[in-house]
Amino acid sequence: MPPIPYRRKLPMRLQRIIAATATLGCLATLAACKEGGQSAAPASSASTSAAAAADEGPLAEAQRYLRQFANCDDLSDKPDDPRMPAGDFPKAGQWSVKEVGVCSDKVRQGEIVIAVPGDMKQFQERYKSYVLDRVRGGDGAYGLESRVLVGKGFVAFPTATKTAVALVRSDLRVLTCNPTGLVPEGYKREKPLVEHCILSDFVNSEDGSGSPNLQTPQDPGKGEKAGQPTTGSLGLPRAGSMAELRTLVGSSLDCEKHFSTDPDTVAIESIDYAPVVEGSGLGWGVTGRALCGQPAAGQRARDLSWLDTVGDMKLLQTKAKAAQLADYKDDGKLRQTASRLLVGENIAVETNSPSSRHGLYQLQFLYLNCIPGFSAPSGYRLEKAQVEGCVLTNYEPDHPLG
Structure with missing residues (x-):
């Protein structure tokens, strides 16, 4: 047996330098390296994750x-x-x-x-x-x-x-x-x-469990309808200014102590309260806006409602209808945090509080309802809105007047 060649053991410091140099060489050539600095087989052109996805x-x-x-x-x-x-x-x-x-x-x-x-x-x-x-x-x-x-x-x-x-x-x-x-x-x-x-993106279903048909709302201006009056309107409230509107709704909303027309304050909304009018009120036919209630200040907001003086009621109702149908189309119901629009002749209130809306109905405000197929029982008001396919009413199926 031939003698085993003598191999002089390198100093530990020199071994570390050689290993580090080999590792840097692998990185420089973008080749994968095995443990100890030895070069492995070249990587394939497709990434491992892409190959795995293809295999799936x-x-x-x-x-x-x-x-x-x-x-x-x-x-x-x-x-x-x-x-x-x-x-x-x-x-x-x-x-x-x-x-x-x-x-x-x-x-x-x-x-x-x-x-x-x-x-x-x-x-x-x-x-x-x-x-x-x-x-x-x-x-x-x-x-x-x-x-x-x-x-x-x-x-x-x-x-x-x-x-x-x-x-x-x-x-x-x-x-x-x-x-x-x-x-x-x-x-x-x-x-x-x-x-x-x-x-x-329309899912048709006769039993009503599919997508809502937004073209078939109840129109009180055509044919027989429940509710009252039989023809015309019982009248809607009006106000000559924001100050008059604030006084008018003072007993129904938190407007006496907590009221602001400051644009930054009016633009506030919270996880619990979302207004109907979004962005500039002028684009909705609104000439003036105010906020009633307590914006968040170290605690969650409370009792937020918005007051509107309206220069173009038809435009306001048209925009509100589009927003309401978009909300309803999503899952067949309206968000609880979304305000409902109650209108008068030249004024409007946005609130998501059923109790506040009950008080506003006593002041002859009516809710703009554009939900397909809606109708009101006899004894409730149901009047024609200024936009086709919507009605004005004081009947809420989830919160009927007591």
């Missing part, structure tokens, strides 16, 4: 997107998954669909089928043909309550209407190919990849 596939990517707007749990691509609905869902290999999966929205008690088409235009063409075949076969209403939600690279089929309503707040759009399908005013209409179909 389009179903997982679709799931991540859906989860921003609704629950989509326990994703499965097994064809025999018991959650997979039986009808009206394409299988892999149909309508150019390459993959199909299903996940659960337990909060809304439904499932979401996810289909990944290889050719989105071909998918839409096949869906359109399917709908028209059903219509010609005698099912004239088929597809009017479509739950086919087209996304970027995938299609979602939620089984629960409430899930569909949640998902259209994203970039997903309902594909409707029934020739009689309509999209009400206030909803988006986008052009699909096929002719004579519609993409929209």
Whole structure:
């Protein structure tokens, strides 16, 4: 056996210098290094995270997107998954669909089928043909309550209407190919990849659980109506100045001791109190604004209400209608922290306090209500507003006058 060559042990300080130099050399050449400063194999051109994302596939990517707007749990691509609905869902290999999966929205008690088409235009063409075949076969209403939600690279089929309503707040759009399908005013209409179909954020449902139809409010100026008077108006309050308005509402609002017309103070709102008029009052037809109540000063704000003198009542009601419908469209109800607009002839009050509104109704103020389908029982006031599709009333279903 040949003698083992003698290797002189380097001093510890010199070993550290060599190791550090090797490490710096790795960093300088942007090559990955193994422990001890030895160069590892070159990194691939794609990043590790991108490769991992690609390995997960389009179903997982679709799931991540859906989860921003609704629950989509326990994703499965097994064809025999018991959650997979039986009808009206394409299988892999149909309508150019390459993959199909299903996940659960337990909060809304439904499932979401996810289909990944290889050719989105071909998918839409096949869906359109399917709908028209059903219509010609005698099912004239088929597809009017479509739950086919087209996304970027995938299609979602939620089984629960409430899930569909949640998902259209994203970039997903309902594909409707029934020739009689309509999209009400206030909803988006986008052009699909096929002719004579519609993409929209309107979820149609006969039971009222879908998106609200903002084009069908009760109009007291047409036909019979409940409430009073039968015709005309019982009259609305007016004031010649902000000082007169403050005096008029003094017993109903916290305006006697806590009142300000300072623009910075009037612009204050809190987590509990949100005004109707936003930004410059002039853009809403308002000529003067004041704040009643106690803004936050070391504690939470209390009893905030806004007083308005109005130069253009029709403009104020038009802007307030748009804001109210936008709030209602979001989830089918108005925010509790949002003020309600009560109007007179040339004045208005914004408050979210039911007890304050009851006092204002006694002064003949009326609430501008633009909620679709609203009507008032006999005995309550229901009068025509200055903007189409709204009414003036003293009836609040959640807070009826006692």
